[in-house]
Amino acid sequence: MTSLNDVPQPVRLGTWPTPLEPMPRLAHSLGLGAEDLWVKRDDLVGLGGGGNKARKLEWLCGAAVAEGATHLVTTGAPQSNHARLTAAAGARLGLETVLVLAGTPDATPQGNLTLDALFGATCVWAGAGGGPALATAAEDVAARLRADGARPALLPFGGSSALGALGYGACGHELLTQAPDLDTVVVAMGSGGTMAGLVHALGPQRVLGVHCGAVTDPVDVVAALVSDLSGAPLPPDSLRLRLDQVGEGYGTLTEPVMAALNRTARTEGIVLDPVYTGRAMAGLIAAVADGDIAPGRRTVFLHTGGLPGLFGHTGALAATAADLTTRSRTL
Structure with missing residues (x-):
């Protein structure tokens, strides 16, 4: 580029x-x-x-909006700053956000998870493991959204x-x-x-x-x-x-x-x-x-x-x- x-x-x-x-x-x-x-x-x-994820998301979301996306889908750890800011960007732009997170849900969400919920994001818990397994889980989520008629934009781990x-x-x-x-x-x-x-x-x-x-x-x-x-x-x-x-x-x-x-x-x-x-x-x-x-x-x-x-x-x-x-x- x-x-x-x-x-x-x-x-x-x-x-x-x-x-x-x-x-x-x-x-x-x-x-x-x-x-x-x-x-x-x-x-x-x-x-x-x-x-810092806001600067990356300006470009990633610009591409998503240009492609007519209805959803933002991304991955991260439970306390991912990128996931939190993706949820905020989705709310700002009127796009649904799905966060595919490693691990299992906490009984009492804290930190970034509290804000994920506040911004209206859906959290999909992918269980143990990260890296390729988490990316595969996000691709599966995006495929299901497409099958339901949505147009998801799959954003990279960390916005990177x-x-x-x-x-x-x-x-x-x-x-x-x-x-x-x-x-x-x-x-x-x-x-x-x-x-x-x-x-x-x-x-x-x-x-x-x-x-x-x-x-x-x-x-x-x-x-x-x-x-x-x-x-x-x-x-x-x-x-x-x-x-x-x-x-x-x-x-x-x-x-x-x-x-x-x-x-x-x-x-x-x-x-x-x-x-x-x-x-x-x-x-x-x-x-x-x-x-x-x-x-x-x-x-x-x-x-x-x-x-x-x-x-x-x-x-x-x-x-x-x-x-x-x-x-x-x-x-």
């Missing part, structure tokens, strides 16, 4: 540009200068609780395809307008489209991705998406991608991530989530410690949202409750 003329035009779902704000107290705590560390607030996009990644190509150019001296943007790498779009716009040396455990082959996934966007192969070894923050797995909270959540909240009043942005911030902190991010250069942390997921993560809630107990006093 080499130009925007090759695809349908996007629909408008977010409020752009999102703010770029300094984080001087967090920077000071890391040994950086007050002007060295900034945050790109893609948690404040104005759709469905915010987050070359088409969806165009949203973060646009974000990369937006960042260059706001911060022409940008040295490094740090971003959570989940399904790969956000990082790929930024690499397409900014080049691989200005983008530091932090793997969150959502896919098994993160380097190849991002390289393939960038290659699709540019029409030319991207050497996988040209990517800056940290693999050291996954811990025991995608949904498992680690001590560095909890520490990153606390430090960011207590220095800047900014809330991260325990799966994506928390890992990205833990990766940024580690990159400062090992010299990959240095003082005197502008670093931007891309806040990709995910706040509702904090309230659906039992590990993070338990850690916060324990901390609250130690800080509580009675008169």
Whole structure:
């Protein structure tokens, strides 16, 4: 894909540009200068609780609307931010949304699942297993909808395809307008489209991705998406991608991530989530410690949202409750 003329035009779902704000107290705590560390607030996009998926969905839903879709169908984990924002986009556009989720329903839905219901989405539970099995389940759901006379648009996992990644190509150019001296943007790498779009716009040396455990082959996934966007192969070894923050797995909270959540909240009043942005911030902190991010250069942390997921993560809630107990006093 080499130009925007090759695809349908996007629909408008977010409020752009999102703010770029300094984080001087967090920077000071890391040994950086007050002007060295900034945050790109893609948690404040104005759709469905915010987050990076809105930029991807503008392009994916633009194609769906152009094709006359009546339904949006997509996949994810129970606390999927992409699923939540797909449900919000469907509500905004007057399209029915079906979310095909891994696992089984919770007795008391929390976090993103609460918002999925609020937006009117239908949740189809696919049982244990993800990846190909979840994709097959979504294709089966779409086939049943077609048999009933509907016109479903099947959106990729995480909104990550070359088409969806165009949203973060646009974000990369937006960042260059706001911060022409940008040295490094740090971003959570989940399904790969956000990082790929930024690499397409900014080049691989200005983008530091932090793997969150959502896919098994993160380097190849991002390289393939960038290659699709540019029409030319991207050497996988040209990517800056940290693999050291996954811990025991995608949904498992680690001590560095909890520490990153606390430090960011207590220095800047900014809330991260325990799966994506928390890992990205833990990766940024580690990159400062090992010299990959240095003082005197502008670093931007891309806040990709995910706040509702904090309230659906039992590990993070338990850690916060324990901390609250130690800080509580009675008169």
